[in-house]
Amino acid sequence: MKGFEKVVDEIRKTVAQILIIPSLLNxxxxxxxxxxxxxxFDFYQEYSLVIAALYTAYLIWKELGINKLKLVERYYPSLNxxxxxxxxxADKEDVMVNALHKEVIEEVKSVATSAFISRRNxxxxxxxxxxxxxxxxxxxxxHLDSQQFKSGLEDxxxxxxxxxxxxxxNSIFSANKTNTSGAGGGSGVGINxxxxxxxxxxxLGDEQLDVEIKPSTMEFKIGEVKEAEKKDFExxxxxxxxIKAATTNEDKIPKEKQELVKNYFKKIAAETR
Amino acid sequence: xxxxxxxFDGFFSNMNxxxxxxxxMIEEILIAMLCNANGLVEGYPGLxxxxxxxxxxxxxxxxxxxxxxxxxxxxxxxxxxxxxxxIDGRRQFKFQKxxxxxxxxxxxxxxxxxxxxxxALLEAMxxxxxxxxxxxxxxxxxxxxxATQNPIEQEGTFPLPEAQADRFLLKIKVGYPAVEDEIKIVxxxxxxxxxxxxxxIIDKKVFIALQNLSRRVPIANELKQKIVKLIDTTRHxxxxxxxxxxxxxxxxxILASKARAxxxxxxxxxxxxxxxxxxxxxxxxxxxxxxxxKEGLSTDDVITxxxxx
Numbered sequence: 343m344k345g346f347e348k349v350v351d352e353i354r355k356t357v358a359q360i361l362i363i364p365s366l367l368n369x370x371x372x373x374x375x376x377x378x379x380x381x382x383f384d385f386y387q388e389y390s391l392v393i394a395a396l397y398t399a400y401l402i403w404k405e406l407g408i409n410k411l412k413l414v415e416r417y418y419p420s421l422n423x424x425x426x427x428x429x430x431x432a433d434k435e436d437v438m439v440n441a442l443h444k445e446v447i448e449e450v451k452s453v454a455t456s457a458f459i460s461r462r463n464x465x466x467x468x469x470x471x472x473x474x475x476x477x478x479x480x481x482x483x484x485h486l487d488s489q490q491f492k493s494g495l496e497d498x499x500x501x502x503x504x505x506x507x508x509x510x511x512n513s514i515f516s517a518n519k520t521n522t523s524g525a526g527g528g529s530g531v532g533i534n535x536x537x538x539x540x541x542x543x544x545x546l547g548d549e550q551l552d553v554e555i556k557p558s559t560m561e562f563k564i565g566e567v568k569e570a571e572k573k574d575f576e577x578x579x580x581x582x583x584x585i586k587a588a589t590t591n592e593d594k595i596p597k598e599k600q601e602l603v604k605n606y607f608k609k610i611a612a613e614t615r
Numbered sequence: 616x617x618x619x620x621x622x623f624d625g626f627f628s629n630m631n632x633x634x635x636x637x638x639x640m641i642e643e644i645l646i647a648m649l650c651n652a653n654g655l656v657e658g659y660p661g662l663x664x665x666x667x668x669x670x671x672x673x674x675x676x677x678x679x680x681x682x683x684x685x686x687x688x689x690x691x692x693x694x695x696x697x698x699x700x701x702i703d704g705r706r707q708f709k710f711q712k713x714x715x716x717x718x719x720x721x722x723x724x725x726x727x728x729x730x731x732x733x734x735a736l737l738e739a740m741x742x743x744x745x746x747x748x749x750x751x752x753x754x755x756x757x758x759x760x761x762a763t764q765n766p767i768e769q770e771g772t773f774p775l776p777e778a779q780a781d782r783f784l785l786k787i788k789v790g791y792p793a794v795e796d797e798i799k800i801v802x803x804x805x806x807x808x809x810x811x812x813x814x815x816i817i818d819k820k821v822f823i824a825l826q827n828l829s830r831r832v833p834i835a836n837e838l839k840q841k842i843v844k845l846i847d848t849t850r851h852x853x854x855x856x857x858x859x860x861x862x863x864x865x866x867x868x869i870l871a872s873k874a875r876a877x878x879x880x881x882x883x884x885x886x887x888x889x890x891x892x893x894x895x896x897x898x899x900x901x902x903x904x905x906x907x908x909k910e911g912l913s914t915d916d917v918i919t920x921x922x923x924x
Contacts, residue, residue: 427835427883438831442882 346443347432350411353425353450357410360458365405367467369398374474381481414450417457421449619825620880625816626674632811633670634663635803636796641667642878643787643895644761648822649829649874650784652867653740653760655725655775655899658789664763668721675822676815677718678755682736684728686771690735694745695752710747715739718757718819725762726772736760737779757823777858777902784867785895788915825877832873834884842868842889848921849897855907855917860900868896894918 373394380387411429415422428446431439480486595603623645630641640656644667647654656664665681672679682693695713699706714720715736722728722736739745740760745752762783764775780786792800803810817825843865850859872888879888898914907917 423835423838423885424883426837427833430836431833434833436831436833438828438882439833442833445882 344435346428346447349443349447349450350429350432353414353453354410356455357413357458358406360455361405361408362402363459364463364467365398365401367464367471368401369394371467371470371474372397374471374478378474378478378481381478382486413458414453418449418453421446421453424449619828619877622817622821622825623878623880629674629813629816630667630670633813634667635799636792637663637667637789640664640787640789641671642875643785644668644671645878646871646874646892647761647783647785647787648757648759649826649877650867650870651757651759651826652784652870653762653782654785654787655780655783656761656763656787656789657766658763659767659791660765662789662791664789665721665723668719668761668763670813672719672721673813674816675719676818677757677822678716679719679721680714680717681721681723682714683723684725684732686727686729686773688728688732690732691747693732693735694739694747697748710750710752712752713745715745716752716754718755718759720758720760722760722762724765726764726769726774728773730773730776733773733775733779736762737782740782757819757826777899780899781861781863783899784871785892786899787895788898829874829877830870832876832882832884834869834873838872838884838886838889839869841886842872845889845893845921846897848924849901852917852921853904855903855912855920856901857904858902860897864896864900868892871896890922893922897921 373390376390376393377387380390409426411425415425424442425446428439428442431442626645627638627641631638634641640658644654644656648671656668658664669679669681682688691713693713693715695711695716697708698711700709701707702709725733725736728736739754739758743754743756743758745754791797846860846862846865846868848859849856849864852859868889869884871892872884875888875892876882876884894915897918901914901917903912903914903917
């Protein structure tokens with residue numbers, strides 16, 4: 343039947359267009375997840391776009407490889423093998439082939455494009471996208487990053503450790519607790535037995551720094567790191583006393599008059615004395 | 616398509632007036648005829664093999680002849696021979712046509728004939744012509760040989776060699792009827808009612824047109840490949856098969872699948888047609904090895920295994 347090739351092309355194109363939608367949604371999900379992870383670790387967030395683009399391209403390439411006619415047949419069993427046969431004979435004219443083409447065209451009219459889209463799938467994916475977007479908004483709003491998360495976690499662990507150790511220290515190292523303030527307090531760890539004195543204070547120069555010795559990890563924490571102050575230098579010389587330019591007229595006085603000028607200044611000098 | 620469907624519906628309903636059950640056998644015989652090929656019907660005695668072929672011939676308005684094969688049957692008994700005839704006082708040789716000069720030839724118990732007679736028949740099947748002496752006689756179109764053979768009582772028989780069995784497109788197995796069908800058979804053949812006389816519903820011209828149309832049924836490329844792969848598998852499955860099927864089997868399976876689709880009123884071949892037709896097409900074309908026979912597998916079991924792969 344004339345024009346059946348067009349029918350087959352249209353079926354293929356329509357199905358391909360429909361198949362791209364879930365691939366794009368998957369791509370968006372991958373992009374958001376990648377962005378979430380990269381921004382959490384404060385690593386080049388732009389890479390998430392590359393990852394998503396590559397993933398989407400792979401999905402689309404895979405979707406394009408699917409036999410569209412077979413897919414239609416899967417959703418419409420009455421077209422099973424009929425559609426592929428008709429497509430194989432799309433350019434042929436024959437009594438039987440024409441009858442087949444006519445039959446297929448009639449049945450294809452009842453094919454709904456919505457049949458190829460899973461509403462449940464699309465809804466789930468859209469919800470996932472919304473969910474990730476809210477998480478991203480939350481992270482941005484609260485300025486959360488991995489460092490904060492890490493330090494927060496460490497703080498929590500330390501607090502917990504301190505509590506545990508405090509309990510243990512009270513019972514086991516009660517003897518050390520009294521000795522540690524003096525010299526040669528011996529070994530032992532306890533929450534109130536800090537051998538380094540006041541844990542909060544250490545003076546370096548004129549700046550007071552917040553130095554903390556962690557009993558569990560023995561790490562120093564410099565809580566406050568201030569920006570370098572910007573200081574203007576005071577002017578040494580008053581503004582009006584300075585040399586703009588120095589010139590000498592010596593060269594311009596003729597040699598025979600130089601002695602005369604010399605004597606003139608000597609005379610002035612003697613008079614001023 | 617609906618007109619063709621009506622023809623086949625009429626054919627089957629008329630057949631059922633005489634033959635009860637055995638629809639698969641009737642369908643397969645018709646498929647062989649639509650493919651312009653021959654069929655070998657195998658089954659125990661008394662399963663209406665001969666009656667089926669006779670009824671088909673009646674419905675098709677075609678000339679029908681029957682040969683009861685025996686070991687003493689000579690090729691000339693089939694092909695015909697020259698006899699001395701007297702015309703206007705002059706004696707001359709005249710060719711007396713044998714039973715082979717018919718549209719439908721029923722060769723009953725073909726395995727009882729000697730290989731020489733079998734060869735004469737098989738040559739006619741293949742070439743659609745008969746050579747007697749120096750003269751070649753073209754057989755009337757359409758021409759089909761529907762041979763029957765009995766799987767039991769093999770003593771004194773000459774089993775068809777594989778090469779000759781290959782000439783038959785289908786090997787149709789006839790089984791015992793179901794109990795309900797047998798009750799109907801008994802009632803029909805023992806009651807007052809006699810077997811109805813059927814009038815032809817398909818003539819030669821129509822049948823030849825149907826043959827041409829059945830060849831035109833489209834088949835998807837994927838299914839063609841599936842058929843060729845299936846036949847190829849029979850040649851490489853050395854675990855169970857000694858000798859696989861020839862390309863004739865591929866051609867036959869495609870043609871038979873087309874004919875089946877046509878009978879079923881479809882405008883295309885489906886996988887179901889291929890699966891159904893694989894059995895009568897391959898049954899006599901694959902030779903099982905000792906391993907398969909030791910395990911008690913039949914050719915149908917092996918075909919089933921090949922199809923499920």
